Amino acid sequence: MLKKIxxxxxxxxxxxxxxxxxxxxxxxxxxxxxxxxxxDKIYGALSSDIPTLSKTTVYNTLKLFQKQGIILxxxxxxxxxxxxxxxxxxxxxxxxxxxxxxxxxxxxxGKIEALVDYDISEKHFYIKGICANCKKIINK
Amino acid sequence: MLKKIxxxxxxxxxxxxxxxxxxxxxxxxxxxxxxxxxxDKIYGALSSDIPTLSKTTVYNTLKLFQKQGIILxxxxxxxxxxxxxxxxxxxxxxxxxxxxxxxxxxxxxGKIEALVDYDISEKHFYIKGICANCKKIINK
DNA sequence: TTACTCTTTTGTAATGATTACAAATTTATA
DNA sequence: TATAAATTTGTAATCATTACAAAAGAGTAA
Ligand SMILES: [Mn+2]
Ligand SMILES: [Mn+2]
Ligand SMILES: [Zn+2]
Ligand SMILES: [Zn+2]
Numbered sequence: 001m002l003k004k005i006x007x008x009x010x011x012x013x014x015x016x017x018x019x020x021x022x023x024x025x026x027x028x029x030x031x032x033x034x035x036x037x038x039x040d041k042i043y044g045a046l047s048s049d050i051p052t053l054s055k056t057t058v059y060n061t062l063k064l065f066q067k068q069g070i071i072l073x074x075x076x077x078x079x080x081x082x083x084x085x086x087x088x089x090x091x092x093x094x095x096x097x098x099x100x101x102x103x104x105x106x107x108x109x110g111k112i113e114a115l116v117d118y119d120i121s122e123k124h125f126y127i128k129g130i131c132a133n134c135k136k137i138i139n140k
Numbered sequence: 141m142l143k144k145i146x147x148x149x150x151x152x153x154x155x156x157x158x159x160x161x162x163x164x165x166x167x168x169x170x171x172x173x174x175x176x177x178x179x180d181k182i183y184g185a186l187s188s189d190i191p192t193l194s195k196t197t198v199y200n201t202l203k204l205f206q207k208q209g210i211i212l213x214x215x216x217x218x219x220x221x222x223x224x225x226x227x228x229x230x231x232x233x234x235x236x237x238x239x240x241x242x243x244x245x246x247x248x249x250g251k252i253e254a255l256v257d258y259d260i261s262e263k264h265f266y267i268k269g270i271c272a273n274c275k276k277i278i279n280k
Numbered sequence: 281t282t283a284c285t286c287t288t289t290t291g292t293a294a295t296g297a298t299t300a301c302a303a304a305t306t307t308a309t310a
Numbered sequence: 311t312a313t314a315a316a317t318t319t320g321t322a323a324t325c326a327t328t329a330c331a332a333a334a335g336a337g338t339a340a
Contacts, residue, residue: 018287018288018336020287020288020289020335020336022288022289023288039326039327040326052289052290053289053290054289054290054291055290055291055327056289056290056291056292056327056328056329057288057289057290059326059327059328060288060289073218075215075216075217075218076215076264077215078213078215078218078221078297078298079297079298079325079326081218081326081327091252093255093258096261104252104254104255105253105254106252107249107250107252107253109247109249110247112231112244112246112247112267113245113247114244114245115233115244115267115269117272117275118233118267118269118270118271118272118275119269119270119275120267120268120269121236121268121269121270122267122268122269123265123266123267123268124216124264124265124266124267124268125263125264125265126263126264127252127255127258127260127262127263127264128260128261128262128263128264129255129258129259129260129261129262130258130259130261131258132257132258135257135258135259158307158316158317160306160307160316160317160318162317162318163317179297179298180297192318192319193318193319194318194319194320195298195319195320196298196299196300196318196319196320196321197317197318197319199297199298199299200317200318218326218327219296219297219326219327221297221298281340282339282340283338283339283340284337284338284339284340285336285337285338285339286335286336286337286338287334287335287336287337288333288334288335288336289332289333289334289335290331290332290333290334291330291331291332291333292329292330292331292332293328293329293330293331294327294328294329294330295326295327295328295329296325296326296327296328297324297325297326297327298323298324298325298326299322299323299324299325300321300322300323300324301320301321301322301323302319302320302321302322303318303319303320303321304317304318304319304320305316305317305318305319306315306316306317306318307314307315307316307317308313308314308315308316309312309313309314309315310311310312310313310314
């Protein structure tokens with residue numbers, strides 16, 4: 001679960017990001033949802049609020065956010081890149097029926113023997129299947 | 141580790157795949173390497189052997205293999221789709237220095253509480269960082 | 281204020297991986 | 311053999327992402 005951020009501007013500044021309107025709104029939107037939206041979703045959600053917003057800006061901003069470590073890129077399907085403002089280690093479940101991506105907590109696990117001499121910068125765990133909701137609907 | 145396949149034709153047939161030359165060679169190549177190659181790598185590796193090979197066939201064949209469950213698609217970077225003939229559950233480490241993707245075994249882990257009512261069809265675990273080899277070179 | 285510089289945003293064009301599609305080839309069937 | 315079905319192939323289209331340069335915005339110093 002993403003910890004509540006009290007001061008968005010400070011949060012960006014502390015990550016070395018100058019908080020422009022576009023950057024603030026993009027991050028605010030990402031932090032407000034647990035839907036792991038795509039670039040198109042983000043752009044669509046903000047374009048009425050910022051009518052001049054360019055999709056290029058969304059791409060640039062997300063790339064900057066990732067470089068500064070305040071978002072994660074979620075690659076589950078090869079034709080669908082999603083984004084997450086929660087950078088803590090947690091799992092993702094993608095439902096192949098409804099297409100939704102949701103979080104789940106990952107149980108403690110020890111060090112991975114094979115990688116003791118490796119530097120680790122990112123860990124990702126994701127599962128694909130059918131969510132409880134879709135199972136109900138299918139079995140109707 | 142991918143189990144040794146004694147009879148490639150039978151292996152494909154048992155998976156519901158008619159073993160054409162192209163399909164046999166593509167699967168044989170995938171099963172022979174632990175490099176998790178891309179479409180371009182696969183195509184490049186086979187095109188001298190099958191000079192008429194089309195890249196479309198590589199795409200079609202890999203899609204068929206996945207549908208029939210004999211390969212996994214590895215999505216780590218959003219601009220680099222890789223393939224794996226080892227469909228057992230194992231982890232992948234991608235080195236951000238040399239670009240290589242290697243396997244590692246995943247320690248036992250219990251059921252994930254949050255997903256007890258979900259149907260699970262695929263599990264993926266991957267880690268990004270710097271491999272032991274690249275660490276040595278960097279610290280020279 | 282103006283003049284200047286630096287940063288950010290924007291729109292358009294280019295890129296490149298993947299897919300769609302239909303013709304050509306191969307394989308199976310009668 | 312003739313015919314039908316499956317597979318492969320080459321080309322064109324699609325679409326997400328990136329490159330690029332112009333426009334807009336923010337900061338600084340007279
Ligand atoms: Mn998440
Ligand atoms: Mn593997
Ligand atoms: Zn669902
Ligand atoms: Zn390496």
